[in-house]
Amino acid sequence: MEGLVIRHADVRRPDLRWPLPERMSERLSGQRVLRLRRRSKYILVDLSSEETLIIHLGMSGRILISEKPLGVFHHTLPAPEKHDHVVFEMETGARIAFNDARRFGAMDLAPTELVEAHWLLKDLGPEPLGNVFNEDYLEARLRGRNMPMKTALLDQKIVAGLGNIYVCEALNRAGISPRRKAGNLSRPQIARLVPIIRDVLNEAIAAGGSSLRDYRQTDGELGYFQHAFRAYDREDQPCRTPECDGTIVRIVQSGRSTYFCPGCQR
DNA sequence: ATGTGTTCCTGTCCGC
């Protein structure tokens, strides 16, 4: 998309998680995509109109690209599939479809200059791969907090961009129980946790993400980080932490599955 | 101010 004009945006339903913005198709069609960027789990599409399209994939959302092969005269792009809610036709003929069965995803338009003040973005914590997220910061944010570590790391106000899988994986690697009160971690534990979180994310990104069921990369390929899980989705299986002979258990914390090893995670 | 449970929606899987 980057650098290309959106020939047409086909907005196929009025809402996702929330109503789509007013006159969305008109505000997107004919605009050039100046830049694609990201804040936390939000995809930001800067347009030549000085508006930015904000996209969140929710649980089941995906964006799939169908390229029009060069030099093929008679070539029809695939018809929209079920749950293709917004389809972008680019000037090159490529089709880019936002598909989201559960519709927990979202899109909105905001002035580029003000996009970080948008209500969905304004309270987000720092990027886990950035310099602001460090031992001092995390210690300060966890201090005095009574919530379990699992809940704290899922809280996008504390650190932005960690989801259920990567919180479970990071806590397992760090040897920290998901039930530990956030305010009770020792300073050395926090110091260990920060680089572990970065490692888990960097490894997952390098592996193309985690395909539990729906997730695909933009070219339709599966991610393969799920094969590297040490705890997540591995109930009753051996903990994969080196030297540990424990067994992964599944518990529920604030309504969501947590997988961890009671043997090595304290 | 914090912490927890509910809710949105569709699809899939498992036990009966």
Added chain:
DNA sequence: TGCGGACAGGAACACA
């Protein structure tokens, strides 16, 4: 095969 229930990558919101 069909049916009901549990569960799924998220996170805003209402309520204690």
